[in-house]
Each structure stands twice: as structure tokens, then as C-alpha cells.
Amino acid sequence: MARCTVRYEGRLEAVLPEADRLIMVKADGCVAIHADSGAYKPLNWMNSPNTLVEGVGEWVVTNPKGERLVITMHNVLSETNHSLGMEPGLEKDGVEAQLQVLLSERTDAIQAGMTLVRREYPTDIGPVDLLCKDIDGVTVAVEIKRRGDIDGVEQLTRYLHELNRDARIAPVRGMYVAQEIKAQARTLAERRGIVCVEVDYDELRDRPSNVLRLF
Amino acid sequence: MARCTVRYEGRLEAVLPEADRLIMVKADGCVAIHADSGAYKPLNWMNSPNTLVEGVGEWVVTNPKGERLVITMHNVLSETNHSLGMEPGLEKDGVEAQLQVLLSERTDAIQAGMTLVRREYPTDIGPVDLLCKDIDGVTVAVEIKRRGDIDGVEQLTRYLHELNRDARIAPVRGMYVAQEIKAQARTLAERRGIVCVEVDYDELRDRPSNVLRLF
DNA sequence: GTGTATATCTCGGGG
DNA sequence: CCCCGAGGTATACAC
Numbered sequence A, B: 001m002a003r004c005t006v007r008y009e010g011r012l013e014a015v016l017p018e019a020d021r022l023i024m025v026k027a028d029g030c031v032a033i034h035a036d037s038g039a040y041k042p043l044n045w046m047n048s049p050n051t052l053v054e055g056v057g058e059w060v061v062t063n064p065k066g067e068r069l070v071i072t073m074h075n076v077l078s079e080t081n082h083s084l085g086m087e088p089g090l091e092k093d094g095v096e097a098q099l100q101v102l103l104s105e106r107t108d109a110i111q112a113g114m115t116l117v118r119r120e121y122p123t124d125i126g127p128v129d130l131l132c133k134d135i136d137g138v139t140v141a142v143e144i145k146r147r148g149d150i151d152g153v154e155q156l157t158r159y160l161h162e163l164n165r166d167a168r169i170a171p172v173r174g175m176y177v178a179q180e181i182k183a184q185a186r187t188l189a190e191r192r193g194i195v196c197v198e199v200d201y202d203e204l205r206d207r208p209s210n211v212l213r214l215f
Numbered sequence C: 001g002t003g004t005a006t007a008t009c010t011c012g013g014g015g
Numbered sequence D: 001c002c003c004c005g006a007g008g009t010a011t012a013c014a015c
Helices: A096-104 A150-163 A183-191 A201-206 B096-104 B150-163 B183-191 B201-206
Strands: A002-009 A013-025 A031-034 A044-046 A051-054 A058-062 A068-076 A091-093 A115-123 A126-133 A139-148 A172-181 A195-198 B002-009 B013-025 B031-034 B044-046 B051-054 B058-062 B068-076 B091-093 B115-123 B126-133 B139-148 B172-181 B195-198
Touching (some): A002 A044, A044 A068, A096 A115, A115 A150, A126 A150, A139 A150, A150 A172, A150 A183, A150 B150, A172 A183, A183 A195, B044 B068, B096 B126, B096 B139, B096 B201, B115 B150, B126 B150, B139 B150, B150 B172, B172 B183, B183 B195
Parallel strands (some): A139 A172, A172 A195, B139 B172
Antiparallel strands (some): A002 A013, A002 A068, A013 B091, A051 A058, A115 A126, B002 B013, B002 B068, B013 B031, B115 B126, B126 B139
């Protein structure tokens, strides 16, 4: 904790006038300067890899990209050191990747009779979440989001345009699947002939897989 | 600093197994749990507004949205308290807002003879950065970015579609202005008839304004 | 390394 | 309050 002035020169120029703040230096060398409010982003920071040089009343942090963070210490209020050891890391559940795996094994939850061709189907402009065939044998590109916003519709539209240039699979239609689809996104999607489906994560988890198993 | 286990239930479910970590509580009540590496994002956190209840060996943080963070304290290594007082805040220079102001007064730096109609021109789907008229009197929608990525092209395309529905100003053409325009973005933009212009921030600042002044 | 998509994004502004 | 856009976004992952 210290009364300090901070100057950053890099992707932009920024100055923090003199005030009391928390200065956090982690084992990997990264530096973060926190005020007493405003989670969780620091006022100013420098990511690792970098070099910290402690001078007289001044810390200079530089990184290989040529960015520079200068902390001028006017008054050090307190200093605490701890070595924390191994971090096992955060275990998550419920993000888009999980939703994608669940849906890839339950494509009939998106639309009755639909089967999976491939998850993360690659194209020149990025991977399509799910490529499927519907009950009539028509190819369907499925974009999956936790929150269905407008940018997901744009993304799917780009994929559809790309996929429909491939005569082997065209025509391809689009489906937009999310736990919640925003009104604006739905309007834009439907105007483009994209079918929107909202799914419930918990229901989905309880629903049996429709993938044929060999044993 | 404490040996702790953390559980978050909210927008997703997440667990942090037992380990030593830094637990930061700010004046506004927000909580952040940091490991000794990985700038600057905490492993787990809870933003204000929230309520922190300190129980026996357990802190429970809840917020009005129904999210919940439970910190089980196995061993408190140290505790430090400071009141930091007022934060004057970060002063920035060089971001898009500044670029927009500079360009709005120097529209002829985008294209010779172009004049400003309005900055932040409002539409039903959001504000257009600059609405201008070119030397031939044709309306031009200008999208400004620091880095010209593909999403800026999509954004401008939506604005153009919207603006061209207005018979009073149609036809409207688009210009994409950035300090650096990515190849993919340029290709997509030009395919849609959008003219791309790269500008230099420092040169722009030195260039005189083309806005007519009354005195 | 570049490019693309995600994030409990955070943060700020406008309706 | 939500929606939308910007960010020194950071971060993970595929090519």
C-alpha cells in the first residue's frame, strides 16, 4: 500500500495522479494498481512477461512490446510478502463449451430428427459450432451462445454465406441456439431466415443422448 | 492472505479447491480472490453491490441478482486493513473518443472536401460516429475505430442499411477509418463498397481544423 | 505468431 | 434498469 503517482506509456498514454493505492506484484512479475473500489479491473497494470526495476522511490516496469509503467512512490504505507505455492485452478461448469458438447449429443433437442455431421466444423473464416442434417437431409449450421446477442447472428450469417459457396453441401440453413435470445437478435435472425431456439441447460443435461452407440 | 476453498454459484458454477490465496475486499464491498500469477483477472470474484457476511471460518457474499460466493477459510495467514480515500481516477489519451473528436474537426483528412453533418448521429440501432457530406453532396456514414477489425465493418453495414431506408438522406455510402485496418476487414469492407482509410493519430493532431469558425 | 471467439468479461453512456 | 459499444480488453485455442 503506498501513496503513489503512476504513468503508463504504451498502447495509450495514461496518468494516475497522486493518491493512496494498493500495488500488487505477483510471482510471475505482473503488476496491478488497485483503488479502493471498482471490481476487479485495476486502475493501471502491466502483464507478464515484463521486467521490474526498483529504483529510489520509483518502480519502472517495462515489457518486450516497449510498453512502460512508472510508479513513483511518495509514501509507502505498508508492505506484505507471501509465497502462495501451487494453484489448482478454477473448475467451471455451464459455459458455452459445455453447452456445445451437450447439444452435439442431443441435436434432436434443437430440432426433432436432426443429426450431427460434425462439431467445430472448420471453414476458412472460422469453425462452425455444429454442422447438422435435418430430417429432410438439408444441411444446418448451428451457432450456440449462452446469451444470444446480435453479434452471434452476424457470425452465423458469415458462416452461412461461406458454407453456401460450397456446392457439395449447399443449400445450408442456419439455426441460432442459446439459453436466452435477445429481441433484437431474434428479429435480425428471423429477417435472415435463421431459426432461433432457446434451450434450458438443466433440462438438456437430464435429457438422454441421441447419439447411436455401438455397445 | 488465507488458505481457502471457494465456491461460486451464479451465472455459472465454479469451485476453487483448497490453496493459499490473496482475498481482496474493497470499500465498495466487492471481493476478488487472486492467485500468485495470471494478471489481472482474479480466479473468482463478486462485484458490488453485494452483502458480505463473515461467519465462523466462512465468508458468504451474495448479491441482488441471486449470485453467491462462499469462501471457506482453512487458515488465515495474514490480514491487512487500509482506508485509501479519494481516487482521482485515470486520465487517458489516445482512445477512440479522442480520435472521433479530432476527425470530426478534420473531415477533409478522411476525404478531400468532405464536411461534417453531425457527430454521433442517432439511428434506431445506435449512433453513427460521423455523418458527413462529400464534395458531391452525397451523404457519408463514417465508422471510426482505433483498430479496424471485421466487427466494425458489420457495424457500419448495419448503419448503412438503416440510413438508406431514410429517403431524406439516401443514398448513403460508408467509410471505415482506423489507425490500422486488418486485411480481412478491408476485404469485407471493399466487397461491400465501403472505402477504407488509415489515419495517423499524431499527424492528425498537428493538422489544422477545417471547421469554419465565426471569429 | 496470427486470427478468431469467448468472458461470471468490466466499464461507461444513453434511453 | 437494460442495451450497446469500447477496452492498454485478457484469455484460450486452432491454424
